[in-house]
Amino acid sequence: MLRRPKPIDTSVKSRNKNKYCEYHEDHGHTTAECRELKKALHELADQGQLNHFLKKGDGDHNRCNLEEKKDNDANRNIEIIAIIIGGIDSSS
Numbered sequence: 001m002l003r004r005p006k007p008i009d010t011s012v013k014s015r016n017k018n019k020y021c022e023y024h025e026d027h028g029h030t031t032a033e034c035r036e037l038k039k040a041l042h043e044l045a046d047q048g049q050l051n052h053f054l055k056k057g058d059g060d061h062n063r064c065n066l067e068e069k070k071d072n073d074a075n076r077n078i079e080i081i082a083i084i085i086g087g088i089d090s091s092s
């Protein structure tokens with residue numbers, strides 16, 4: 001469901017090894033900081049495919065809320081989703 005990320009293009013030396021991205025399965029930034037993951041999630045949200053992950057409690061009209069959320073909420077959602085997906089389908 002989530003598309004595969006482009007590899008991190010920062011050189012290995014300048015990456016922060018204390019940060020790990022579950023989407024890229026590589027070091028350099030955290031999952032919550034991952035721009036590629038955010039882009040991929042926004043694409044899924046646009047397609048309405050995140051509704052079963054993001055329980056808002058009052059229906060479909062909230063499906064575009066991901067765009068409007070404050071960073072903290074968006075980051076928390078991304079972390080939750082990253083946990084749910086537990087890794088990206090590597091067979092495709």
Ligand SMILES: [Zn+2]
Binds near residue numbers: 021029030034
């Ligand atoms: Zn990443």
